[in-house]
Amino acid sequence: MKPEFNSFVIADPDKCIGCRSCEIACAAKHRKYNQGKTIGTMNNKVTPRLFFVKNKGNVMPVQCRHCEDAPCLNACPVNAIVEKDGSIIINESACIGCQTCTIVCPVGAVSLLPRTEGNVVTGGIQVKVRAAAYKCDLCKEEGGEPACVKECPKDALRLVDPREDKKDRSVKAAMELLKINANL
Amino acid sequence: MSDKKTVNICCGTGCLAKGSMEVYEEMKAQIAKLGANAEVNVKLKATGCDGLCEKGPVLKIYPDDIAYFKVKVEDVEDVVKKTLMNGEIIEKLLYFETATKQRLRNHKESEFCKRQYKIALRNVGEIDPISLEDYVERGGYKALKKAIGSMKPEDVLEEISKSGLRGRGGAGFPTGRKWKTAADIDTSPIYVVCNGDEGDPGAFMDRSIMEGDPNSVIEGMTLCAYAVGGTNGFAYIRDEYGLAVENMQKAINKAKEENLLGNNILGTDFSFDIQIVRGGGAFVCGESTALMSSIEGMVGEPRAKYIHTTEKGLWGQPTVLNNVETWANVPIIIEKGGDWYHAIGTMEKSKGTKVFSLVGKVKNTGLVEVPMGTTLREIIYDIGGGVLNDRKFKAVQIGGPSGGCLPAEYLDLPVDYDTLVKADSMMGSGGMIVMDDRTCMVDVTRYYLSFLAEESCGKCVPCREGVKRMLEILTDICDGNGKEGDIEELLEICSMTSKASLCSLGKSAPNPVKAAIRYFRDEFEEHINNKRCRAGVCKELTTFGIDEDKCIGCDMCKKNCPADCITGEIKKPHAIDADKCVRCGNCMNICKFNAVKVL
Amino acid sequence: MPTSASMINIDEELCTGCRRCADVCPVDAIEGEQGKPQKINTEKCVMCGQCVQVCKGYQSVYDEVPTPLSKRLFDRGLLKDVDEPLFAAYNKGQAKKVKEILQNEDVFKIVQCAPAVRVAIGEDFGLPLGTLSAGKMAAALRKLGFDKVYDTNFGADLTIMEEGSELLKRVAEGGVLPMFTSCCPAWVKYAEQTYPELLDHISSCKSPHQMAGAIFKTYGAEINKVNPAKIYNVSVMPCTCKEFETEREEMENSGYRNVDAAITTRELAQLLKDANIDFNTIEEEEFDAPLGMYTGAGTIFGATGGVMEAALRTGYELYTKKTIPSIDLTMVRGGEGFRTAEVDLGDFKLKVGVVSGLKNVKQVMEAVKAGKCDLHFIEVMTCPEGCISGGGQPKVILDSDKEEAYNNRKKGLYNHDANLTYRKSHENPEIKKLYEEFLGEPLGAKSHELLHTKYISRKKEN
């Protein structure tokens, strides 16, 4: 395991209250065809790229660690996962939903979710919803601060750049974590 | 000094089937018996098909110019002793002109032959296919030498464009323009492909050429390669065509030996090679893009041609694809010049000649090469000798399965690309099937659709499902289960399939239905509404009866009835027991007095 | 009497116990520990729906919950094809009921929309926040199948006539002061359960849509020549509490409910989607005359301070018989949770106050109780910026967008006001006509019967 990491978002479990605003914000920001600002413009199949976890006395979103030499990227049989300047990005439209990435991801940061855009659309109505793999892409394509970080009411989420703040406990956490995962 | 004689025995597939190989062997033996010191020195040749398959085996003697037909092994001795030794003619083996009821010493004077104009078939039947000498003797490779020696590639292009030659595979795309597109692209490799995947039932002109004159195809492709800067050639030949593959291969090898093919052709820096690919055996592989996928080793399914294969064909490279007949035309055009060729054919856009395989209910069947614009009447009546048993002409089906049937009113239609399309038919590869009044147009249409339903690649919905369901409707109609509105449904599916299908096969698949309904709608309606098949073909819709006034009681029908359902004494009108009748139609076919009719 | 239990609920299966709802609840009605599903204390809850607006505990596609989506939709009174994310905190809807009625040929269907609806409804169809789409809304409602598209703004103008007159009467006759507005049902419920002793401070006027409802089934029935029994009044409200108000026993006259069903702005959007009406492309249309005719004064009811401003525009002129010098009374618009102003009526100065956000009303009530409040007239709105920020409005996805949404909606209303022909309720020709032909005079017998109401104590005596 290299000492260096890519940038990633991590949640501070002590600050997170588990309101799920981050998931909603994430799903909302990644919409392609409809950019409405109210819930009524979203559809029921909310597809976040980070995932709320509820353990006993511990609620927080879990998201992609953007591993160097990412297993998901290496395992993807259809090259739907690519490395773009230090971030591991899934091109959902190229995903056929084989789930190989979800099997090999060490942190469980990839989920297979119904893909409601660019699917079998007929005169506006959707006859079949296919599933695709979703995970954090740091809002690279959409640009700006990651939606989850921006929206969190408790500032529990933050985007860390290991190259800069090595001392940061979040970074340490991630490093530790990857060590754990390495021997998982 | 003994005089030389040449004996050509046709060894095309047709004659072979009728035992010409045995005849050939026998002849060989007999000649051997004569020994070297005989006063005649006989040269024996196995030639390709000269079109009169139905009269084979064909045996020709030169220089006497005598042609014998339906020659059997036991006739060979006579031929040698009488004709070869003593110049005596064996009447019964001579060509019988049905029109004049005369025997002709040489069939070339026959109506069948003398109205033809052989360009593509110029050598077929006259030479030993695999003998390069024979080919050269008749002017072969002159064109190639001329081109390489004295013409620039663009000159060759120019001549082809001038000639007005159009693809003989069916669509009739101007060959010159096709070559030009490829030539203008500055890349390598550029491929030259021969489409020898002749799939239309009843069509066999391409086979005959590949079997009987392979070098003309090879020379044609080589000339194209020279013109467009082609490097590799592929001859895609239907797997069933064993002999064609064999002869083509032999010819290719020989041409290579003689440096007419391969590296540095005729000592120049122009190199071109041809390799043979055996077809996947699917009708759809005759479609250019499907054929290319097949050559590339993938499933023979068509792709959309939004980018022409001349720009991106085999392995994404520029590819010139023409069919066998087209290639066979090329050398002679270069040899005699584009203007010469341009002078043949119609005033409009159809130049040169076209080979048709004339089959069905017609007296003389076989390969027929005529100038573009010749009318159907000339082909069917003058050359073909008219409808078999002088029954009533009903329709002629042109252009293979995806062509259409044309009725009597169209007999004077000049046969060329554009008029045929206007008439809801098409040139296709030149199949021409004559039908008489004993043919049911609904049944025929059903037959073609069943062929297409099986031969469609099945990739796109309009063609696969459309044809399948049209077939279902047609079958119902033939079985007497036709429903009101079926004709409209057929037309509805037709119009969609002909526009929305992926490839030209799919787009043309509805043609038989469209044409049949256009020209024989009443017959469809009769089937659906009156439950009657006037041709007496659809068994469920047929009852045979005997016209008492016409019947003279010859008893022929009775004798030939497999169900013994015909009663009646000699010289008295007969009668048919409809309950026992199996509707085989023998009686009707046999009756010379048209007394048997469909009620 | 309906209880909030049936109006505002928290879905235990979806609640993560983040307690953000508790933070926004003005009456501390949400109880439970951090990280555990929350419960609503129905005694305290005023059904303002602010919890509904803030909740993000959604039904996710990746962690299954026992209750299937279809059941959840049913329980919430939502149409079965509603395809929006569902959250833990929700208000029970009436859309299903309304959809049925719309299919019923023999009822005469009248709809009215609150002022704040027209500046928010477009948002649920992707239009920019706060887009004013009154014309589209009218057209869409007609397409939906309503026989008459009337408007609550008309009712608001009517409210001003009555409430204004009531104020002037109290002032003139030394009645109970200060007088509080009564448009906001959540505030009224709060007062009833917390300060029953001060209920006579609240204007006896019914809220605008109830007034309108009463008129639709009487005067409206006459002019449309229909049997009031056949009339079905639907109110589209930015508010989750209006249905509660609608169901109050006293909200009826001669056996007919003033309003038969109140749905939220969000529910209207759902109904339109359900009927495949494309709000974006639909051509604008007018409201139906005469009861859809409204002024700018009625319009600004949707924003905090709006009722006050409208009342002053009319009160001033009725009292002084002079045209008001400046019609835009910005001093009562927006700003602090509690603000006061003074209006010179010539021979005396009218002292007014505006409360936005129910949290801020306590101090005022205590002052009144202690007799330390010298104001004459006080507007109270439960929601932070008035009705435009109501619990039934389109739910803004991002907290960071909320301020913009509220500001734009407000702007939308004030622009609408500025561009309307009539901007003072008493100048509304149809209102005049209504008094001439039917009501007689403000506070008259007919008005008293139809447009005014009483309040009851809801205080739990222990």
Place this chain on the structure above:
Amino acid sequence: MKITIDGKACEAEKGEFILQIARRNNIYIPTLCHSDALPGLASCRLCIVKVIDRGRAKIVTSCIFPVSKEVEVVTNDDEIKRMRKNIVMLLKVRCPENKEVDELAKVFGVEEKRVKRFKLDPEENCVLCGLCAKACKELGTGAISTVNRGMYKEVATPYHEPSPECIGCASCANVCPTNAIKVVDKDGERKIWGKKFKMVKCDLCGEYFATEEHVKYAYDRLGVEKPEKLMCSSCKKKVTAKDIKSIFENA
């Protein structure tokens, strides 16, 4: 370059497919066999549109038609609608009981009467779009493919035998537009394409989450040994959350 679709001016890259351009501009062109992940099949023909170039109109398949010049595109005129309706009619006749096809039939107003005229097979759900076979090929497994021609065409494993290549990932079922591919997961066993698979249990929650073959396939691609303890995705999330918590506490 610019092209107009239904009168709307749209920016387009040369060589871009009409469907992409239309979708980007919120113009819906119906599709069945199109998947962004497996483009280019062009078998369902639902996405046909009219391209008008210098006054001449031709019908093309928008999912594979590359724009090369500034043309005008019509996606929904009466002629196109009629053709689509007929295509859907044929699909409905092929798959009379299929839910998705039925939805299409409703959208395009296919009359029951026309459908009823034909012999119907209630069992049929496959429209032969070829997506499943293509997906399987992309995976490198190639367990299924279309076999035979014309009316006998079908998707199948070689000789209809359980395929040794199939890893039971069910991607085929996922991409199938008409849910024609049956995947049955029952007590630790998955059945698909006539083949039975043993499934892998999550070491924590005991949930079955993938076939043994699929897990092997996954780690083989990484070229590493598969860990003894395997977890389902949601348990991995839980564990990760725990780890982060404890790490933050220790830090």
